[in-house]
Amino acid sequence: MRVNNFFICISGCLLLVGCAGTTKRPVAPVADASSVQRPVQQPSSTVTQPADKDKNIQIRAYEPSVPKAVAPVHSSAVTSLVAQAQLLESAGDLTAAVATIERALRIEPRNAHLWNQLAHLRFSQGRISPAADLAMKSMALAGGDIALKRDNWRLIARARRGAGDVAGARVADRKARMLH
Structure with a gap:
């Protein structure tokens, strides 16, 4: 009798657990791939070369945009200290x-330009x-x-070269060149 009650209790719990997990969830709509709008990249240059007498093939060279240097933004106190x-x-x-x-860094501790300037001073x-x-x-x-990252890599390369780590300096130089 006890075994039957145990199995009845277990099967009742399993039934409740099974029913609890069957809630209906809304299905996200799926967009047709042809209806998705993608930004159009304007080519920097287009060259047309005759492939056949009847067809022209356009060749577009991709040139990534040149990232602009970010000008350091300082509070008036930090600007004065930097000067x-x-x-x-x-x-x-x-x-x-x-x-x-270092006083300026106590005011703006997350200013990458100040850390770079301090690095150059320490190197000097x-x-x-x-x-x-x-x-x-x-x-x-x-x-x-x-531009700041490139300058940091160049400084790291000079520092590694000065410490005798020629291989590390080459790696840092390569990383600086990769940042265009």
């Missing part, structure tokens, strides 16, 4: 220039390894700024 750091650097006071950029001080690390930090924050 002061540039004056200090041109006067040869790298230690004061570094301190000024002869602190090669921190310069490469700071350039990598700048690269992580650079987003779509291709």
Whole structure:
């Protein structure tokens, strides 16, 4: 008797679980592939060459758009500090220039341009390894700024070359060239 009650209880639970999972869900509409509108890429140049006497073949060369450099956006305080750091650097006071950029970074810690500038200053001080690390930090924050990323890779290549890592410098140079 106990075995029958056990099986009845189990089969009742399975029936409830099975019924609970059969809710009707709306089906997403499927668009016809021919009705989907795709953006049309304008060719940069078109060359027409006669293939046969009756036909003309158009050859279009694809040229990707050149990414624009992103101008650094600073608050007025940071703009003032950057200008002061540039004056200090041109006067040869790298230690004061570094301190000024570090003050700017306390205001805008996610500004990739400030990290890049600090990396260049550290490299100028002869602190090669921190310069490469700071350039990598700048690269992580650079987003779509291709020019800034290229500059960071070039600085990393110079730092690796200065540290004797010729193979690492070649890799960094290659990455800088790939960013067009």
